[in-house]
Amino acid sequence: MNYRHGYHAGNFADVLKHAVLACAALRLARAAKPVHAIDLHAGAGLYDLQAPNALKTGEWRDGIGRVLAQGQAPDVLKPYLDIVRGVNEKGELRHYPGSPLILRETLRPQDKISLYELRPEDEQALAALCKADKRVRARRADGWKSLGAELKPADVRPLVLIDPPFESDADFDRSLDALAAVRTRSPAATAIVWHPIKDEKPVAAFRDKVKRSTTDALLVAELAVAPPVKGERLTACGLLILRPPRGLNDDLFAMLPWLKDKLALADGANASWRWLIAPR
């Protein structure tokens, strides 16, 4: 496993993922039922944008750097941007919050957060970051293998984030298996899968397989800051959302055109959302 999220923290893909995750968590947290967030690939939780790995790629400059440089963002992005501002000194951008912090800041005292991270130094940082928060349990364990045990047929509403490194296309198959576990073990669960778009073929095959496996609502969002080129640096990514909370499509509608405008790097930048399966 070579992947380290510190090289990519705060890039355009994180912006899309974390803005949508914040909206989804906030919408689920409007209901009385407690939410149980399960982050299968949690990372370190907080990233220093002046650390050597972040400076080496500088990806955050064309992601959260551009977004925060705008005076006015759509209201739908406010909760996400407030979380980013909350980990920084006023007017500065030095740190960037990962998915565990997005979940911590959007969920309520009665909610629960289970975090999985395999890389020892990242899990240590994560555990230290979350140790005072009684709602959170961080584990150095394989997220894929741990999902089944987390999905108990209980009275909570699970929110599963599937955000593997995608060092190979095998993560599409693992994500498919994880979605099958979510579907069969927890009829109320929402799941969000992040995936890269470098080559359309595996993406189309993944979506098609998920679509054929369920009749539940399936929403897809995409953001391309430039047209994807196979083998080149990532310029496009997607989120596939199983059983999105009601109204999340409105949030996508409100944020995506603005994000595309601000994050575009080349002609052919694009952002879109659509139902693969509309809610019944």
Ligand SMILES: C[S@@+](CC[C@H](N)C(=O)[O-])C[C@H]1O[C@@H](n2cnc3c(N)ncnc32)[C@H](O)[C@@H]1O
């Ligand atoms: C894309 S990063 C996660 C970023 C994080 N979800 C966020 O949005 O801030 C993927 C992470 O998964 C970890 N990882 C890889 N395979 C794993 C596995 N089987 N179980 C748990 N963590 C894994 C990597 O070490 C890496 O930190």
